[in-house]
Every structure is written in C-alpha cells, then in structure tokens.
Amino acid sequence: MNSINQTTGTVKFRLKEVNSKKETSILLDYNFGRGNRIKFATGFKVEPRYWNNAKQKVKAVSTISNREEINKSLLNYEAEFISAISKLDELERQNKNILKSLLSKIIRKVEKKEQKLLTTFFEYADDYIEKREYQSKHLSSVKLSAITVRSYKQTVSRLKDFNKQVKYDLDFENIDLNFYYAFIGYLEKYNYSTNTIGKHIKNLRTILNRATEDGVNKNLSFKKKEFKTVNEETVSIYLTENEIDALYNVDLSKTPDWELARDIFIIGYYIGQRVSDYNGIKMSQIKVFNSREVLEIIQKKTGAKVYVPLHKRVRQIMNNRYNGAFPPRLPDSDINEYIKEAGSKAKILTPITVTRTKGGKTKTIEVEKNKLIVSHSARRSFCTNAYLSKMPVIDIMAISGHSTEREFYKYIKVTPQERAVKIADSAFFKN
Template structure:
C-alpha cells in the first residue's frame, strides 16, 4: 500500500534532496498533480539519509535525534494543511503552479524553527555546486564527473565576474531575456567562443531548473524560447591507423611525461573508453573468460558494465615500461597537453581547417593535426577505425557503450568516401 498522501487533486511525497549525501540533506515536499505536473518545495528541515525512512517518509526512531517527533509532526501538518487549502481551490487554480507554491510558502515558512531558506541566486548556486561535489565524491551515488562539477563552478564564477563588472545586482528575479543578451554580449567582449558561451547558458538553465523545483525560484522567464543554448559544430578529429602506429612507435623515453600520456592515450584507444574510465585503470579490472583476458569497466558516465578484450599492444606497454603493471593516473589537463607534444614528435602533421566563433567574430585558420589531439580523441579513433575495419557495429557499441546506432553514427568521423569504400566491400557489390 502506498505511503504517499493522495487526494483527487494530487499526491504528496517527502523526498531527500540528495539520497546519497554523506551529511545532512534537505527534506523536500514533492507534489504531483494533473498530467505530468509536479512541484518541489524545501521544507526547511535536513536529515542524514541513514536516518530517513523512505517507505514511511519520516525520520526514523533514533534516540540521538532530539527533535525527530517535532519534525515528523510538522511534515504531517504541512501536507495536511496544504491538501486542505488545495481542496478549496477551483479546478483551474489547482493547476496553477504559482498559486500552489504560494500556498506552500505560506504554510511551511510560517514555522518558527525551520532553517532559513536560500533566497539569493548565488547562495543557491553555491549550495548546488557543493551538493554536486558531494555526489562526485560519493562512490555509491550516480557518478558525476569532476569535470562536470568544474564546469558548473566556471559558470557561477563567470556570473559573479559579470555581476561585479556590470553591477547588475543579479538575482532570480533579474534573470530574463534582457539579462540573457547582456550576459552573452559580456562573454563575447571577453573573447569566449560560442560553444563556451553555450555551455555557460546550459549550466545556468540547469541551476535555475533545480532552484525552481526546490521552490527557491519563481521567475520562469529563462524558459522563454529565445533563452537558448548557442553552439556551433566543433572540430573533432580521429587518428588513422597509420597515425596510431606512428604514435605507438615514436621514442619518447627522454620525455617521461609525454611517454606516460601517450601510453594512457593508447590504452584509451585500444579499449574504446572515455578518459574518466581508461585513465587510472587498475590491474584488478583484468578478468579471464574462457582463457581470454579482458578488462572490466563500469562506465562512470552511464553506469554500464562493459568487457573489452585486452589488445596485445596494451600487454606490450605493460611489460615493456611498467613491469607488467598499468600506467599510473595522470591529470586529464596534463594528458591533453602532453599528447599534443607526443603527436608532434610522431609527425602527425596533416593540416586541418578550423572554423569557430570567438568574441562574436567568425575566425578561420589552418592548424597542424597534432594540436587538436585531446584525451577524447582516443575513444573517437577507436570507434571510427573499428567501423572502417568492418567490425560489426553492434560489437563496437558493446565496447563503447553507445545506446543507439543513430548516436553511434553521429559520433564516428567517417567521410562519405570512406563509407562508400566500406559499402563497396559488402557481399551485395561483389
């Protein structure tokens, strides 16, 4: 039997803001109503997840929690009073999010002993990032990349810089289309690329969505169709088999950092994994099935478990330079820096035309291919070369973790000419 509080108007459930938090996290009232409509509102109380009874939506009977009974009574009172108020609304009012949140504001904020709610945008944003940092560190939670957390931090820092420079007095009620265009102009004047600007807008919208769900924000102008993420197609290269061969054979023994980055990169290439999975791979991940050694990965981004046969060249790298072990982990920014130098030494020098928008101006330039190599190039190179080698797409996807063929074909970098040659080798054209 459901423990949620139900009525003809909707359903109330109490949830934790972060079920995997190591410390206290907010108790949130979650109200579902109508068709696919829901609002969330912070109750002002916090609890450690280990002391929360999810089934009964109450704090457990723990002797060390002195105010447990008061909190549980308040939660029951909030939901009861709210449903009483909702029952007095018209059918149209029952679907009005602003009215419903106003009722919750009145009922919950009247309590004298609840914690002060976060009202300023920057207070909420800092709290949001802190929560995300805890999720990234918590091994039992859904994995959140430290790079993603850093991206949120960068966005909030850019907003703080903007607020200080422009003296905009930025808060929730000030985030509208006027702000949107002024903020984009500010970033363009500071020579940010269009994709970087788009990243900051996307992160801002994510923070605002969470603030709206938690009841901290009631200004929804950011949902206007013009308040959109901007982007342009970025240059994503792959290394051919000949270029991988050159990278594998180049002597980097006099530059150990470059050598380490190259070896980590090649492990990424021969496993087809993301840098968050292949950088720092452990010997314990080697498993044996039917006499064949494979790597076991639980992909950080998706949580998928995949198994990848160990390529002979990975064995060579392990035996020749690491005494049978795997190379140590290297900071991702260092991999990106050093792998470019390794590519230069390997003479990966094809000229690539690059087109991008920086500071609102379109810029075109020709650069050497090695300058575009980054850690993610390893995975893209694996997928593309495996496809060109006629490995079945379904097998490549089983290794890479792509969910759909459409997603996979969009990801790989195959020219129309290369695809035509591959098709020509099929039985139909023989």
C-alpha cells in the first residue's frame, strides 16, 4: 500500500467522490492524530473505475496513457512531504497552515514566500512567546503552564517599558553587562522586589539561550558570571496543627468570601497539593478503593497522578456548606486576600520577622503571621505537619509529588528544635 506510518502521522491518497461517474480529484490525506487532519488536491483526476483504492494508485489500464506519470508523482509527493515534516519541530508539525504550505510547495510548485526573518530581539521574543503559548494550549506532551507563559509576557513587557523610557535601542548586540545593570537599576527604581527582578533576568536568559540555539543571537555576554539571576530567601510560613484547627473552627458565616477562601484553603491543606490542583476540584475525582474515598489528582505542573485519602474534615466542609460537593472555584488572588482576613479572625497573630529588599533597599520588619498566609501555605503546612506527625517521608512525597527527599527537606519548614523533638521520640532515644 502507498502509505507510510510515522510518529508524525499517516499519508494516504483517496478520491474526492468515490461514487462519481465522471473524473474526480485525487486527494492527499494527512492524518496526524486526535482528529487533526488536512486534505490537499494533487492536481490529478481519474474516474473511480480506474482507481485502485487498496494500492492507492491508478490502475494499469491501456486507456490511461499517463498512469505511470501520475503514480510516480503521487509517490514523490508522499516521500517529499514526509521528508519535509521530519525537519519540522513538534510545534510546527501541529500547525495546519505550515503543513498546507509544504504541500503547496511540493505539489503545486509554489515556493513559500520568503518569511520575514526574526532579526530583532523583540521580534524574536514575541514570536518565542507566541509559540510557547500555543504549546501550553495544544501540546499535551509539552509541560508548560499558562503561568509560565504569562511570566514570559511580563518580562518582555518590562523590557519594552525599559527600552521606551530609557531609549536604550535594545537589541541582541547590546544585551551586555551595561544593559544588565541598567535594567536592574530601572526595575529597582520602580520598587520591584529582588525576586521579581531575578525572575525577569531568568526569563531573559531563557529567551537568549533559545535565540542562540536558533542562530539568531551571536552575543554571548549573557553567559558571563556577572549576568546572574538575583534572589533572596523569602519567608515561607507554615501553619501549625493548632493554627489549622483555629482556622477550621472560626465562625466566618457573616463574611461569605472569607469563609469560601478558608474552606478551599483547608481542603488544600488536607490534600497537600498546589493551589492549581486544589482550587476547583471536581466530584468526578473522587474514587473508592476498599471502601475508602480517595481523590485522584493529575498535578497540573508535573503531570504526575497522585491519590490522596479524603480527610473527614474535607467531607464535613462539603456536607455542611456545599450540599455534599466541593466549594466553587475562587480566583487565586482572592484566596490570597481573604485567607489573611480569615487568619486574623482565627487569631493567627504570632509576630514574624521579615527582611525584604524592594527598590534596592533592604528593610527588616515584624508582621503578624496571618499577613503572610497565601494559597501555597496550605501545601507547605501539610508537608511540614505530616512530617512532624511521623508520617513516613516516602508517603508524604507520594501525595505531594516531590521527586527527591533532598527537595522535600528543603521545602518543609521545620525548626531545629522541632526536628530534635521528633528525633527524641524515635525508638533509639526512647530505648
């Protein structure tokens, strides 16, 4: 059969109208999975009675003098098309316009119009983001979150603001250490935190690395040691079991927004997931194993599938306030705002010392603990309290999705004193 199966898809030839009494077009069909398909006219026509569907070619009949020419052309089209596809990257292989353009060039001998070369930094950066955005939406094999795409957009937007206000005439050739310090100074002037500045430098380096691989950028100043990502350790708090109890039991019925945020947060605590996985859980995720309710979660960030026992408090929240269902989804920014208010009402007021660098100036202040609670505190609190409760680390990691113990121990917030008490409770010291 005149058919080639590749990881990219399947090429076949067929007639446009198989029941026609007259000549009908021979089409090239390309199927590349999940309902993705294109068809393209080969420019040849034949009566259906002269077409061999099994072998996908014109039958050997004396009345068709150019049958060999047609069949040879079909074979050539197929071979050239498969060869051209093999040279595309994964993103391009999913783009129907690119595929049809290839067929135009091969079959109709239509040369692709010379594409505008992405010669400037901003042209390349915008194109890079557009491709990453397409990947995050359409390619399940590419683990790239919408949050990451948004981060790239923010970085390029800040660079454009910098370029406009400073009149830097930014391009590949002048992205050097002079630019590096000028850009950091600009961001500090507008009171960006050290970690936000570090994020923008990291994203810029990613774009420059790709541009270098693509042969668009020749300036390697960004690889110098001084052209580094900056960061400072943030204060990442966890709530103790007593504080979780206080948050769970506090009456928030007069402030429905706070109550909803609290309920979502508590559910996040008891399932140990990121906010993207615990905010907006569906009933269909509940599975039953050996008469126990378990949540099946495919983590959005990693794609890992984890199973978490449904805690009785999660069930109580569902039954008491949401007719046995999960709470409705709340925007992450609202959770971060309302959970602080709920924490204040629950008297989570322990003073925490915080050192922050903003606008190039470092300040040390004391803030109440509730003001530091964010959606991610739920997951960190679960991991830390589960560890202190002597749950085996391997079991905690099976829920949280941490891939290594080293990564896990860096993540949890356990003081040396808490760890010493946990160790003192071990069989070694008890004996």
